[in-house]
Amino acid sequence: MPALERHDAVYVLDLxxxxxxxxxxxxxxxxxxxxxxxxxDEPRALVTKATGKFWSxxxxxxxxxxxxxxxxxxxxxVQALLTRVLTLPLVTVAALQGHTFAAGxxxxxxxxxxxxxxxxxxxxxxxxDINIPFTPGMSALIQSRLTPQAAHEAMxxxxxxxxxxxxxxxxxxxxxxxxxxxxxxxxxxxTHIAKAGPTLETIKTRLYAxxxxxxxxxx
Numbered sequence: 001m002p003a004l005e006r007h008d009a010v011y012v013l014d015l016x017x018x019x020x021x022x023x024x025x026x027x028x029x030x031x032x033x034x035x036x037x038x039x040x041d042e043p044r045a046l047v048t049k050a051t052g053k054f055w056s057x058x059x060x061x062x063x064x065x066x067x068x069x070x071x072x073x074x075x076x077x078v079q080a081l082l083t084r085v086l087t088l089p090l091v092t093v094a095a096l097q098g099h100t101f102a103a104g105x106x107x108x109x110x111x112x113x114x115x116x117x118x119x120x121x122x123x124x125x126x127x128x129d130i131n132i133p134f135t136p137g138m139s140a141l142i143q144s145r146l147t148p149q150a151a152h153e154a155m156x157x158x159x160x161x162x163x164x165x166x167x168x169x170x171x172x173x174x175x176x177x178x179x180x181x182x183x184x185x186x187x188x189x190x191t192h193i194a195k196a197g198p199t200l201e202t203i204k205t206r207l208y209a210x211x212x213x214x215x216x217x218x219x
Contacts, residue, residue, distance in 0.1 A: 001026060004033045009044050009193040010186050011037050017051040021060040022078055022103060034084065044196050045189035046088065048111060049095040049182055055121075056104025075218040078103060079137050083215045085110035086141070086208055089201035091192035095185035096163075097178060102126055105154075106138055108172075109145040115185050116167065118175035122160040129158045137215030144211050146171060 003014045013033055020026070037046055050056065064074060085092060085107060094111035098121045105125050108114050116123065125142070127134055134142070134155065143151050150169045153159045163175035176184055205212065 002030045002033055004036060007186050008190070009042065010189045011044060011046045012182075012186065013037070013046060013048045015048065015050040015056055019054045019057040020050055020104065021057050021063075022081075023060040023063055024074070024077075026060075027077060027081065031081070034088075037090070038088065041197070043193040045091045045093070045193045047093045047095055047182070047185045047189050049185070050097060052098060053121075054098045054104075055094075055096045055100040056107060057099065058102030058104040058106070072218055075135065079135070079215040079218065082106055082110045082137070082141060083212055086211065087201055087204045089198060089204075090196035091189060091200070093185045093189045095181050096121065096123065096172065097181055100124070102132075103138075106141055109141055113188060114172040115174050115176055115181055115188070116163040116172040117178045117181055118163040118167075119177065120163075122162060123166045123171055124158065124160040125154045126158045128156060136219055137211070137217070140211045140214035144208060 001016055005012050015030070016026070037044070059078065064071065091113070092111040093113045093115065094108045096108060096114060096116040098117070100108050100121070100123045102125060105123055108123070139155070142155060146154065147170055150171055154161070154171070161169060161171055163172065166172045167175040174184070
């Protein structure tokens with residue numbers, strides 16, 4: 001389950017040590033930890049990491065198949081999380097130490113900056129291979145954060161990008177050795193703590209207004 005710690009003014013949110021799929025209980029804990037980060041009005045920033053082989057494998061499809069009647073509510077909740085992270089009133093850095101797939105990859109895109117392990121792990125949107133179409137909101141988020149060519153390859157071809165290639169294609173901002181990843185993310189986040197506050201939230205909200213509108217509904 002997710003956990004939160006602090007490195008001075010930088011919050012470090014650990015998504016967990018499993019596949020970190022978006023099970024409702026996992027979402028509840030994550031939402032609670034984000035509440036804790038948001039309620040503080042001091043200078044601060046956020047690094048989101050995970051432990052182990054995965055950063056996040058996205059939607060909990062097994063749970064969803066067992067509860068088809070909750071599909072719409074679940075989708076609304078996931079898209080609300082993407083919107084929330086996209087518009088947090090502080091700078092956010094995703095430290096991708098492992099596989100980052102599907103809605104997990106979309107969650108990484110909702111962060112302001114992405115750093116990725118260079119030597120292992122893939123960033124991938126496999127929806128075309130698993131026959132799950134992107135919602136309009138998810139499509140809008142992806143297209144807002146990737147170049148047109150990278151979005152096409154990721155969404156249509158479901159390509160798996162390793163860290164170095166993801167950096168070359170501007171999917172992530174930097175690819176680093178695993179030993180440097182977390183410290184670099186914290187160091188980078190720390191340089192932006194003074195930006196936290198309502199002004200930054202307003203800038204994000206206006207910058208991504210079309211994405212936020214698209215994410216506000218499930219079609």
